[in-house]
Each structure stands twice: as C-alpha cells, then as structure tokens.
Amino acid sequence: MDTAYVIDTFFTLFSITLIILMVPGFAMLEAGLVRTKNVSSVLTVNVMIYAVASMAFILIGYTLAFGELHNESMSKWAFFMFQMAFVGKAINIMSGGVGERAKLFPLTIFTIVMGGFIYPAVVNMSWGVDWIKGTMFDINMVDLAGSTVIHSTGGWALLAAILVIGARKGRYVGNQIRVIPASNIPLVVLGAMLLWIGWFGFNGGSVGGISTKELADSVALTIFNTNVAGLAGAISVGVLGYIRYRLFDITMILNGALGGLVAVTAGAHLFTLYDAVVVGLIGGALVVLAVPLFDRFRIDDPVGALSVHLVNGIWGTLAVGIFAYDAASGITFVNQLKGVGEIAIFVFVVSYAVIYLINKFIPFRATDEEQVQGLDVSECGLEAYPEFKRAI
Amino acid sequence: MDTAYVIDTFFTLFSITLIILMVPGFAMLEAGLVRTKNVSSVLTVNVMIYAVASMAFILIGYTLAFGELHNESMSKWAFFMFQMAFVGKAINIMSGGVGERAKLFPLTIFTIVMGGFIYPAVVNMSWGVDWIKGTMFDINMVDLAGSTVIHSTGGWALLAAILVIGARKGRYVGNQIRVIPASNIPLVVLGAMLLWIGWFGFNGGSVGGISTKELADSVALTIFNTNVAGLAGAISVGVLGYIRYRLFDITMILNGALGGLVAVTAGAHLFTLYDAVVVGLIGGALVVLAVPLFDRFRIDDPVGALSVHLVNGIWGTLAVGIFAYDAASGITFVNQLKGVGEIAIFVFVVSYAVIYLINKFIPFRATDEEQVQGLDVSECGLEAYPEFKRAI
Amino acid sequence: MDTAYVIDTFFTLFSITLIILMVPGFAMLEAGLVRTKNVSSVLTVNVMIYAVASMAFILIGYTLAFGELHNESMSKWAFFMFQMAFVGKAINIMSGGVGERAKLFPLTIFTIVMGGFIYPAVVNMSWGVDWIKGTMFDINMVDLAGSTVIHSTGGWALLAAILVIGARKGRYVGNQIRVIPASNIPLVVLGAMLLWIGWFGFNGGSVGGISTKELADSVALTIFNTNVAGLAGAISVGVLGYIRYRLFDITMILNGALGGLVAVTAGAHLFTLYDAVVVGLIGGALVVLAVPLFDRFRIDDPVGALSVHLVNGIWGTLAVGIFAYDAASGITFVNQLKGVGEIAIFVFVVSYAVIYLINKFIPFRATDEEQVQGLDVSECGLEAYPEFKRAI
Numbered sequence A, B, C: 001m002d003t004a005y006v007i008d009t010f011f012t013l014f015s016i017t018l019i020i021l022m023v024p025g026f027a028m029l030e031a032g033l034v035r036t037k038n039v040s041s042v043l044t045v046n047v048m049i050y051a052v053a054s055m056a057f058i059l060i061g062y063t064l065a066f067g068e069l070h071n072e073s074m075s076k077w078a079f080f081m082f083q084m085a086f087v088g089k090a091i092n093i094m095s096g097g098v099g100e101r102a103k104l105f106p107l108t109i110f111t112i113v114m115g116g117f118i119y120p121a122v123v124n125m126s127w128g129v130d131w132i133k134g135t136m137f138d139i140n141m142v143d144l145a146g147s148t149v150i151h152s153t154g155g156w157a158l159l160a161a162i163l164v165i166g167a168r169k170g171r172y173v174g175n176q177i178r179v180i181p182a183s184n185i186p187l188v189v190l191g192a193m194l195l196w197i198g199w200f201g202f203n204g205g206s207v208g209g210i211s212t213k214e215l216a217d218s219v220a221l222t223i224f225n226t227n228v229a230g231l232a233g234a235i236s237v238g239v240l241g242y243i244r245y246r247l248f249d250i251t252m253i254l255n256g257a258l259g260g261l262v263a264v265t266a267g268a269h270l271f272t273l274y275d276a277v278v279v280g281l282i283g284g285a286l287v288v289l290a291v292p293l294f295d296r297f298r299i300d301d302p303v304g305a306l307s308v309h310l311v312n313g314i315w316g317t318l319a320v321g322i323f324a325y326d327a328a329s330g331i332t333f334v335n336q337l338k339g340v341g342e343i344a345i346f347v348f349v350v351s352y353a354v355i356y357l358i359n360k361f362i363p364f365r366a367t368d369e370e371q372v373q374g375l376d377v378s379e380c381g382l383e384a385y386p387e388f389k390r391a392i
Helices: A002-020 A022-033 A036-066 A076-097 A104-126 A147-165 A185-205 A213-245 A250-264 A273-296 A305-323 A333-361 A368-373 A375-380 B002-020 B022-033 B036-066 B076-097 B104-126 B147-165 B185-205 B213-245 B250-264 B273-296 B305-323 B333-361 B368-373 B375-380 C002-020 C022-033 C036-066 C076-097 C104-126 C147-165 C185-205 C213-245 C250-264 C273-296 C305-323 C333-361 C368-373 C375-380
Strands: none
Touching: A002 A022, A002 A076, A002 A185, A002 B002, A002 B185, A002 B213, A002 C002, A022 A036, A022 A076, A022 A185, A022 B185, A036 A076, A036 A104, A036 A375, A036 B185, A036 B213, A036 B250, A076 A104, A076 A147, A076 A185, A076 A305, A076 B213, A104 A147, A104 A333, A147 A250, A147 A305, A147 A333, A185 A213, A185 A250, A185 C002, A185 C022, A185 C036, A213 A250, A213 A273, A213 C002, A213 C036, A213 C076, A250 A273, A250 A305, A250 C036, A273 A305, A305 A333, A368 A375, B002 B022, B002 B076, B002 B185, B002 C002, B002 C185, B002 C213, B022 B036, B022 B076, B022 B185, B022 C185, B036 B076, B036 B104, B036 B375, B036 C185, B036 C213, B036 C250, B076 B104, B076 B147, B076 B185, B076 B305, B076 C213, B104 B147, B104 B333, B147 B250, B147 B305, B147 B333, B185 B213, B185 B250, B213 B250, B213 B273, B250 B273, B250 B305, B273 B305, B305 B333, B368 B375, C002 C022, C002 C076, C002 C185, C022 C036, C022 C076, C022 C185, C036 C076, C036 C104, C036 C375, C076 C104, C076 C147, C076 C185, C076 C305, C104 C147, C104 C333, C147 C250, C147 C305, C147 C333, C185 C213, C185 C250, C213 C250, C213 C273, C250 C273, C250 C305, C273 C305, C305 C333, C368 C375
16 A cells, blocks of 8 residues: 555656656757847746746646645655646746747736646646536546646647737748748757656646556556657658758657657557557647648648647547547547547637737837837847857 | 656656756856856866765765765665765855866865865764764754855855965055956856756755655645745845946845855745745845955955855855744754854864865965966966956 | 555666656756867757667667566656666767767667667676677676766767767867867856756665665665765865866866776675775776777877776776676676677677668768867757857
8 A cells, every 4th residue: 555655756857857848858959949149038938937826836726626636646845846847837838839939927917817727727627636527528638647637738829929929020921931940959859758758647647646656557558658759750751851851850750759759648558559659640740741831821830830720739639539439438530639629729719818918018020119129128138049140 | 566666766866967067067166257267267166076085985985974874765875876976065155165276186185184174074063973973962953955054155265265365466555455357257147057956856855755745745835935036136236236236246246146146045945925025135235244244354265165155154054044943843042053163173173184184285375476377377287268368 | 455556666766757857967068178169969868868778778679678677666657667767878978079070860860770789788798688608709797877878888889980980070180189168167067066966866766666665775875875986086186186287177176086987887786985985086087088089090089088988987897797797596796797898899899880881871070160160060050159259
C-alpha cells in the first residue's frame, strides 16, 4: 500500500520535472524562431506565463477543475503540481503564435483568465469533476494527455487571438507573403528537443501511476509510442521536403516531430508501435500541408503553432477513434469528434470574447512603429543580443 | 527494508541529476549576463569549479564534514555524490559575482580551499558530525537545503572577494554608475530555468528520502512550495517593475524567481502554500531593493548574486523562524538568527583572509588592459563568438 | 516481484530520458564547434540521425541484436526503448567528425545501414543473442555501457568516413594546419554538460536494474565513478594546458571531461574511486596527445571525436583488464584486447566498404564552392544566424 503510494508520488514528481523542462523548451523554440528584435519579449512572455498561469491555476483554477477531488493513490501535492504543470503549456501555444506583435500586459491579463477559468473549465469537462456529466453535452472522449484538452485548446485560443490582433506588420503586402527567417537555429533545435523529452513526462505521467505491472507496462508503452510518433513526424517532413526541394529544412522537420508528438498524445497508451508510426507520419505531413494553408488565409503564426498544435491536436484525438476503436468501451470516432467539437466551440467562443473585451480596454497590438523597432525595446527596455551587429 | 533502500537510493540519484543540471544552469545564466568578451572566461570558471570543487570535496571535504557518518538508509555512494553535488553551487555563486575581472588561476586555488575546507566546515556545524555540538556556539537552526549553508555561505565569500578584488574597470566613474547590459538574453532565461528545475532536486532530495508515506508527502510538499516561491518571486518583480517603469525586465524577473527559490530553501518542508507565496513575494521584492543598494556602496556584482543568494539566503533562514515558529521543537527566530550570524562571521572572515592571502601571491584582479580587451583572450586564448561582428 | 518489475521499469525510463538528453547535448556541442555557416547543417544531421537511426533500429536492428530475447525483469517497452536510445549515439560520434563537408543525404543512407545492421551486429556479439558464441571469435570482454560497443564503434566508422571523404577544404594547406575556431562557446559548454548528465543514464541504466540492495549499490557506484572520471578528465586537461600555455582552453577541457567519461564507461561498476580518478586523468591526457596526432596525419576531425571516443573507447576497455583484472571471472587484459580488436576490424572494414559504396553513387563530399559558401545554404536552404553580421 505505502510502497505504491511512494512509487506513484515519486513517478509523478519525475514526470513534473520533465514537463517543467518544457518551459525553457518553449522559450528557446520561440526565441529561436522570431527575429532578434523580439527575442527578449517572447522570452519574457514565456516566463511570465509560467508564473502567472501556474499561480492562477493554484489559487483558483484547480478547485474549478477538480473540486475536492483528488487522487488518494499519491501525495496530493504531487497530483496538484502535476496538474499545475499542464496549464502553462496551453497558453504557451497561444503566446508563440501571436509573437512579434502582441503586447505583454494584455497577454498577462488573458493568461489569468485562461489559467484561472477557461482551461480549468475544459479540464472540468474532460478529466475533472465533470459538471456536464449526464447532460446531452457529456464528453466521452479518450484524450490521455491532452491532444484536445491542451493542444487544440491552446490552438483555438490562438486562432481567436490572431483574428483579433491581426498579422505582423509587413508580413502580407499586396499578394505577397514575406518570408521572415528564424534568427537562431540552435535555440530552435534545443527548444524542440527539450519539448520532446518533456513530452515523456507529459504522456507517461498522464497514465496516472506506475506502481503495478499493468501500469508500468502502460507507462512504458506510452513513452515508447510517444517517442516513435515524434521520430515518424520528423522523418515524414524530412522525406517530403527532400523530395520536393532537395533541402532539409530543420525548422520544418522539428515542427513535424512536434506535430507527431501532439498527435500521439491522445492515445499513446492504446496504440501499437505501427499505429504510432502512422499517426506520426500523418502528423508530420499535416504540418507540411497546414503551414501554407494558414498563410493563404493570412492567418499569421510565426512559430507554426496552429499547424502543430491545433491541426494535430484534432488529428490525434480523432486517430484514437480510428486506431483504438472499441465500441464496447465507447471509444468511437463519433465520441472523439463530439469531444473535439464541443471543446473547440467552447474555447474559441469564450477566448474570442475575452480577448476582444480585453483588447477594447488594453490594446493587444503593438503599434507599427513598435513592431518596426522591435518589441524588446518598447516592452522590455533591453535587447536580446545588444553586442551583435545586425546584418538585417 | 530493501525496497526502502532501493527507492531512497534511486530518489537520491534522481535528485543528483537535477542538481548537476544546475552546472549548465549557472554557466548559461552567467554567460548570458556578462559581456561577450568575457563569456568564455566565465564559462571556464564554471566548469573548472565543478571539477575542482567536487574533487576537493570528494578527496578531503567529505570526511571533514561527515567523518565516518553516513546514512545507512541508502547506498553510501548516492549519499556521497548528493553531498558532492552541493559544493560547487556555493562557489558558483561567488564566481559569478566577481566575473569580468577575476582571474581563473587564483580562483581555482580558492576553489580548492572552499571545496576542501571552508564549505565542509560549515556543513560540519550544520548538517554533519558537528564538532561544536554542546558548546556555546552550537547551531540549532533549521536549514533544509541551505538558504544559509549554501546560499549565504556563497554570498559571504563573494562579498569578501569583491572587497579584495574591487569593481570592474569602468563600472563606477565619478558619481556615475555605468549600466553594462547582458549580452545574451536567451542564455539568461535558459540558465535560470535550469536552475529552477535543479532546485527541485536540491530541496526535494534534502528531505533525505521518499520511501514512506510521510516522506513522500514531505518531498512533494517541499517541491511544490519550492516552485510556488519561484513563481511568486517572478510575479513580485514583474508587477513592481511594470508599476514603476511600464517595462518587463526579464533579467530582473528571473533574479526575482531565483530570489524566491533561495528564500524558500531553508523551510520548504515546513511552509504552507500561502507561506511559500509570501516568502517568494518578499524574496522578489528584496532583489529589487538590494540590487541598487549594493551599487550605491560600489559593490560591483555583475550577475546580482549578492541580492539573490546572500540577501535571500538570510531572509529565507529567518523566515523559518517566523512562519514555522515552534518553540517546543526549538524552531525560533533567535535560533535561526544565531545560525545565520555565526556562519556569516565564520565564512566572511575565513574567506576574506584566504582571498587576501592568495591575492598577495597570485593577484586575482585582471589588469585594466586585460579587462578592456576582455578576459577571454588573456585567460582562455579564444573568443566566445569569434564570427559575430561586435556592435559595441 | 511486481515491485521489482515496477521499480526497474521506472528506473529504466528515467535512464532513457537522460540518454535522450544527449541528443540536444551532441547537437549543441557540434553546433558550437563548427563555423556559423555550417551550424544548421550539423544540427539537421543530429536530428535526422536520431530519427532515422532510432527508427531503423526499432524496425530492423533490435531483432538482429536481441532476437526474441528480452529481459523479463522489466517492461519490454522500457528495455526496447533503452536499447534504441543507444543507437543514435554511435552515429552522432561519426557525424560530428565529418562535419562541415559531408552531405546530409548520403549520411542519412549510411545512418540506416549503421542503425539497422552494423551497430546491431556489434551488439549481437557483445550484449545480445551472440551468434559467434562458442566459435573462436567469441567475445568475452566486459564493456558495461559501451566504451567499445558505442564509442569506439562510432570512432572506427568515423575514421573510415574521413578516409573516404577527406579533410575540409582549406584545413591543410601545404605544410600548414589552419586553426578553425569554434563559433559559439556557450553552446559547446551546454552540449558537453548535457552529455555529461546523460552519461549517468547511459552507465547507470546499463547495470540493468536497481531493484535490490546489490543493484542499487552497483548503480550508485557506477554513476559516482562516471562522474569522477569526468571531473578527473577535465582537471587533467586544465592542468596540462595551464602548465604548457598559461591558458585555460575550455573546448579542450570539455573534451578532456568527455574523454574521461568515455573511458570509464566500460568498467564504471567495477572500479574503485581511485581507479576512476586514474582512468579519467589518463583519459584527459590522451585527448591532449591525440588531437595534434590526428592532425599530423591530416585526419581532419572538427570536433575531436576520434580523440574523445575512439582513443578513449579503446583505453577504457583495456583499463578494465588492468584495474578490474580478475582471471577467475575471465576479466583479463587479453580478453578485453580481443574484443576491442575484433570489433575494430569488423566495424572499420564494413563501414569503409559501405561508405565507399554509397560514395560511388551519391557523393558524400560537398564541393569546394559549397564548403566555402557553407553547407547551411546548399543543404538546408537557411542560415543559422541570418541577422548577425559576420566578422569573419
């Protein structure tokens, strides 16, 4: 009894450290993808989101999501902190996609609302006390570690934010899409790899424990499949890119890996090795397809967050209904789709309303002058690399 | 019996890896905060300190601190290595603060003395065999993972070193304090976040084991509170900075987080969630107050180590006497203050004497010419970023 | 029974995450050591190797190495993934050494062969089902975590590749060896430290479990000795370099640490603390000696991989026959030497043949123009730091 409690607590603390490694992961990824003049700003957003979203979840959101409910199988502090570690991710997804033009103060206000209310409400319906249980809206989706609950939630909030805030100045001029290259590729690689490793804690920890043979097998399979889908996503994009351009674009390859990781997140505990390969290959391909598609609609997302998190969050959740279909247990495509759809509508509508409202009082969008100068100066009062002479 | 031994050994090894992640953490933080011309030098110091201090502790210091004493509840090699992982931290704190003008060779000599003798003597009195037990100097302070034993110890040694070595050339000219901006903000963020995560191993591992329900709860609470104080420290500085300057200075926000983490280190296992919030908020505010104060006294500390580690090391140790006051168990403000004061006097006096003495034979301070050229050339014979053209 | 299964599964998953942290470790190390114009290319190689080698090992290599064999003492998925985590390392060693002139597509083809066949064949003979058992070629070497199986295997493949591909353009001109400085020292330090920490999982996890008192002691001793040899390697190079040049060359110091880590990998579970110190000191010294030696023979290795991995892989394996000599158990210098020699011949001959063959159809070597321009443009279509003006 005690041994199981001890092992599950320890395992959850281990998972937590991996998940929190995703904070520098996201920060480095986004800092590498934006222009040098916006690097400090995007880093500050990442750190402030971790601080503010976590605190909002601790003081408000947790009770909203789980009520008095807590897992007796491990230390309540471990369970509490594990749930807390998730919240910032959903908002990180969103903050990256509005990078290079969204201001920090309104973003911090939205972070409080998202971390304290919107995300906890989603968790309430999916993993928590479930206030809509028994109603016609009851969600019976399988979503192990949040392809929908985290990733497409973050994605829908991002889409709402982009619609309110608009594209970066100079991104779409006339019929032209101006390519804005990533400023620091080593940071992109470092960030993506830290996210990849953090994912083992995300998905593995979501099994809920490791203290029996069955649980240990389930955790190991989950982490194995998680990794395989990441590998497959990277290979998928690498091969497609080489066929088409005879080039290996590392930022796309990494987004492919991340796409595979997002996609496998809903069903990593249920997939076979070959399912995980297919889910990841398709995940990577979806990134390749989606990136130009969003640009065609002038939805400006400097880090590719919509393609990675929203598109693959949906794909991964639906994939559970295909590869792990089991009518007896209620794992069906329809149930998965219902969950995806309800959370989509809830998150998009509420986020749009909240962002719209905040924007009325505290404008989200940096002025054209601020964008040209870079947000680092106007928002942070410091440059990211003050001693390096700029070539651009 | 065996299971507990196995689990505590494994848990300690897990904690060790997190603590050693603080080596690149400190290295990246300090490399990001100094000017590009001193980056290689500061990185070399960090690596050499890890190597030399650890080896000095392994071959000399451990026996001085713990004698034949070792914990039977886990593998002695895990316990030995856990203690070893601590030693470099105290000296890292010190090396950062004398960055950009202290030479490596004398610093290495001091590292041997600090790792082999000074730090082990502090541990002896606080956590070890305790040669002063029963005397009037007996220390009965509660200091879980070293707000005083590590952080203010490092801080006092740093203060001694700054007094001997002096400020960087050009830092204080007439009545002016010249601002020297950080050269690489992504490295600062990466370093601070690695430290933050490493702290979970530092404080969690210091509980001493996880193999019973009580220990598991204590470890989980400790890590939870550690994180909360970091969050609160960041928020504290973020809010204060925004109110005063309408800017988010990420280097100050991160120093606020680190200040909160230092402060919670003495009593993370005893605090409530709300105690941890308050300890962290005050910790962050102390950093904001202390940074200009040290500058007023022309104590030049390029990374803010005195504000983060010395000031908050003292605050955190005293905070145990306030928030976890328990006269029956001897946890009182007076006992805490006595421990802080005795270790302050011991470390400051001995460090000052040793640094003063080394400095007589091997000057610590790089010449003005070397400082203008940068220590990378004179000390390491290589530049950190030889291909990037300098704007400054 | 179940508890042991659970703990060993968890411990192996913990080890896996540390090993996979070596992927960004290698990537950052190599990205920091090459010139800025080849940084994206070297990063892409590292990511693609992780993806392709792991997938080849999962789908083909594992069965070749282990057949139906798998450890019943833990989840088969954990064991499978642990073995998978090793494969990329051997190829990373090789890819770094041919950096700045090897093209990605042929390197990817070789990665499939190496990950799917060559490396699994080496594992088969050493740790796996052992098809040569009972023959005159039977290998009875002790090689805990792969001083030979991983490190010198990678090193021999690298030597073969360098002989086929040749030196970088401009490296050896007439009688002159042109020094090409590392472009980003913080990345070098970060990468080396991530490798160092990853090594704890590599060597500790190779003990095979932690679920008894004996295993726990063995794992803790292994990780302790691993760290000690790294410390000793760094100190060795630091002292030698300071004596000779009055300078601390951080890239050499880190290569010394890595040399010590490679050397201790074969026998970390058998050495005493003092053995580990000596093995590490010699490991560091060997790096200092070997680096100029390879240059004398015009074997161009931009990251020092041959000195670190090949030379110290051999040294470490032989050191087991010296420091842990135990004729009764068959641990002898001759047995160690036989293993080293057989694997050397097998890997070098097969790798040379495969690389030679691939090179006939798909040339490995970038043209002189491509090398002058940098491989980032020709191979990846993007620059690593497009906004930083180049001084060189």
